[in-house]
Amino acid sequence: MSAREIEADICVIGAGAGGLSVAAGAAQLGQRVVLVERDLMGGDCLNHGCVPSKALLAAAAAAQAAREARRFGVEAGPVRVDRAALRAHLRGVIDAIAPHDSQERFEGLGVTVLRAHARFRDRDSVEAGDAIVRARRFVVATGSAPAVPPIPGLASLPFLTNESVFDLAEAPRRLLVLGGGPIGCELGQAHRRLGSEVVVLEARALCGREDPELVEVLRQRLRAEGVELREGASVVAARRAGDGVALRVARADGGEEEIEGSHLLVAAGRRPRLDDLGLERAGIEHDARGIRVDAGLRTTNRRVHAIGDAAGGAQFTHLAGHHAGIFVRRALFRLPARADAAAIPRVTYTDPEIAWVGMTEEEARMAGHAPRILRAPFSANDRARAERDEEGLVKVVAGARGRILGAGIAGARAGDLLQPWILAIAKRLSLRDMAGLVLPYPTRGEASKRAASSYFADALFSPRTRRLVRWLSRLG
Numbered sequence: 001m002s003a004r005e006i007e008a009d010i011c012v013i014g015a016g017a018g019g020l021s022v023a024a025g026a027a028q029l030g031q032r033v034v035l036v037e038r039d040l041m042g043g044d045c046l047n048h049g050c051v052p053s054k055a056l057l058a059a060a061a062a063a064q065a066a067r068e069a070r071r072f073g074v075e076a077g078p079v080r081v082d083r084a085a086l087r088a089h090l091r092g093v094i095d096a097i098a099p100h101d102s103q104e105r106f107e108g109l110g111v112t113v114l115r116a117h118a119r120f121r122d123r124d125s126v127e128a129g130d131a132i133v134r135a136r137r138f139v140v141a142t143g144s145a146p147a148v149p150p151i152p153g154l155a156s157l158p159f160l161t162n163e164s165v166f167d168l169a170e171a172p173r174r175l176l177v178l179g180g181g182p183i184g185c186e187l188g189q190a191h192r193r194l195g196s197e198v199v200v201l202e203a204r205a206l207c208g209r210e211d212p213e214l215v216e217v218l219r220q221r222l223r224a225e226g227v228e229l230r231e232g233a234s235v236v237a238a239r240r241a242g243d244g245v246a247l248r249v250a251r252a253d254g255g256e257e258e259i260e261g262s263h264l265l266v267a268a269g270r271r272p273r274l275d276d277l278g279l280e281r282a283g284i285e286h287d288a289r290g291i292r293v294d295a296g297l298r299t300t301n302r303r304v305h306a307i308g309d310a311a312g313g314a315q316f317t318h319l320a321g322h323h324a325g326i327f328v329r330r331a332l333f334r335l336p337a338r339a340d341a342a343a344i345p346r347v348t349y350t351d352p353e354i355a356w357v358g359m360t361e362e363e364a365r366m367a368g369h370a371p372r373i374l375r376a377p378f379s380a381n382d383r384a385r386a387e388r389d390e391e392g393l394v395k396v397v398a399g400a401r402g403r404i405l406g407a408g409i410a411g412a413r414a415g416d417l418l419q420p421w422i423l424a425i426a427k428r429l430s431l432r433d434m435a436g437l438v439l440p441y442p443t444r445g446e447a448s449k450r451a452a453s454s455y456f457a458d459a460l461f462s463p464r465t466r467r468l469v470r471w472l473s474r475l476g
Contacts, residue, residue: 003132006112008034010331011126011135013118013277016043018308018320019141020101025328027109034135035111036118036128042101043143045317046094048163053186055093056166057349059086060193064225064351071388081194083171090166120278123301137303137331140284140291141320142277144270144309149178153238157245159264162187168263172196176247176261178235180206182348184267185218189350192227199228199259201249206231207348211361214354214410217392221352230259238264272310295338296330297323305331319344343426345418352392353414358406358425364397371405372398374431376451378411383442387412394451396421402431402455407448417444431455 010026012019015037023035040047059081066076099105103113116129125134146161148154160168162183173196177188180202192198200206200222206229207215222229232252239246244262251257272290279285285292285300290312297305305327308320322344329337345357364371374396378384392411399405407421424434434452439445459465 003127003130006034006131006133008032008112008133008135010034010137010139011036011118011133012139012141013126014043014141014143014273014308014310015041015101015106015113016141016143016308016320017045017317018143018324019043019139020106021321021324022139022141022307022327023106023111024109025324026332027106027111029328029332031332033111034114034133035106036114036116036126036133038115038117041103041106042098044145044163046097046101048166050317051094051097052090052166053162053183053190054349055090056086056190057186057351059089060190061351063195064193079195081171083169086194087167087169117276119276120282120284123282124303126278135303137305138282139327140277140299140304140306140310141308141324142273142310143320144272144315146266147269147271148266149235149268151235151238154266157238157240157264159245159266161266165265172261172263174199174244174261175263175265176201176245176259177265177267178247179267179269180204180229180231181209181267181269182207182350184265185222185348185350187265187267188227189222189225192222192225197228197261198226199230199261201230201233201235201247201259203234204232207354210348210354210356211395211408213395214356214392214408217352217410218348218350218354221391222350270309270315272312274310297326297339314341314344314346316344316346343422345415345422347415347418349415352411354408354410355414355418356406356408357418357422358404359397360406360408361395361397364399364405369399369405372455374398374451374454376447376454378444378447380450381442381444381447383444383446384411386442394447396431396451396455398431398455404429404431404434407451409448411444411447413444417448420445420448 009031011034012023013036023033027033063079066079069076106113114128118126118128121127175191175196175198177184177200180200184200188198188200234250235247236250237248241260245264246258246260248258283301291299291306291310293299293306293311299306307323309315326337329335348354375393377393379390384390389412395408397406404424409417431452437449439449
């Protein structure tokens with residue numbers, strides 16, 4: 001049986017966040033679009049990542065709120081978690097969003113959807129199942145998969161990743177989390193709040209990419225909730241231990257110990273999904289970090305672009321969506337759009353959250369700036385006081401003449417509170433613009449204005465200014 005041939009304007013490989021955005025946008029602009037997906041529509045974000053994890057975090061937050069209700073004079077009683085109902089909650093959230101990402105919706109937009117593995121045959125064609133797709137342009141949007149470190153004995157263990165942890169029917173008695181980055185911290189805290197003992201093992205420092213001052217706020221909360229943190233702990237071997245697992249750990253002090261648990265969650269980063277795509281046959285250069293792209297996301301094959309996790313760099317759903325917009329502007333409207341990481345935010349969705357955009361203090365110094373650091377603690381914020389949740393702060397990295405180089409927040413809803421700072425950096429606003437905002441009272445957002453205003457406090461209340469005010473007062 002000969003393969004059927006399909007001619008297209010754009011062939012998208014991967015139906016995750018980035019690929020779906022490209023396919024929907026291009027189809028609605030009249031392009032002939034083929035979308036190839038070998039697994040689940042919606043990709044990792046919908047099925048194994050952002051959506052189920054945030055649904056789990058919401059359930060864990062509800063359990064923790066019940067435990068802490070007494071601080072408001074409310075008695076909630078002992079917390080009991082119904083695991084079947086919890087799993088139904090996770091599945092219900094996914095099912096509610098799934099129609100937007102479904103094959104039926106995209107076929108309704110005029111997209112040809114092929115449920116098969118895609119593999120480049122040459123520089124301008126792809127084979128997918130029984131079809132050969134020839135297209136003017138290709139977009140590789142295959143996302144990423146959990147990275148499994150080469151620890152002796154690990155591969156033979158029944159470990160969990162973000163692709164399997166949400167399907168657990170029973171609560172882990174003692175969960176070992178390998179990796180203290182965002183995924184490890186989020187899922188570790190969630191399982192602790194839902195009743196499991198949790199040990200987080202991190203070879204370096206907790207959330208090592210983030211500002212240490214903000215991370216310390218999270219570190220204190222995790223410890224207060226009973227999460228056992230092992231930083232500077234390198235896992236050198238793994239084995240079965242009865243019905244569970246045991247990890248041999250080399251500590252920072254040079255000693256070794258063995259830590260046992262009922263379950264193991266591997267949260268040691270992610271790797272681009274580039275296996276068996278035939279990239280070499282298409283003349284597309286790549287390495288373990290991802291596909292090599294230029295500022296316009298074009299690969300070494302001019303017909304092919306790579307977006308999202310496949311293009312290397314930061315691995316965020318919102319960045320994949322941003323990349324999709326760049327491709328559409330460049331390929332369909334011939335506009336000079338470029339990927340710019342300066343205003344791409346990142347959030348760790350623990351409680352408290354850690355959110356950042358722009359340069360950190362260390363990055364600013366390395367770039368040659370002499371930054372001024374501004375802070376506004378939530379302990380001085382009336383809304384935080386009313387909610388009895390005063391942990392954390394707003395931290396701003398300021399450059400010359402009030403330029404905003406970066407901003408971060410540790411605290412409740414930090415990801416939402418960061419949004420004015422994202423706009424400020426994207427649109428090159430200054431601290432004067434932020435300080436001049438009129439914000440509703442009482443809100444946590446006032447802490448951002450307070451941080452911005454502090455840049456001008458020394459000059460405003462200086463002896464020189466006081467002399468000026470005295471002189472002006474004599475005018476009547």
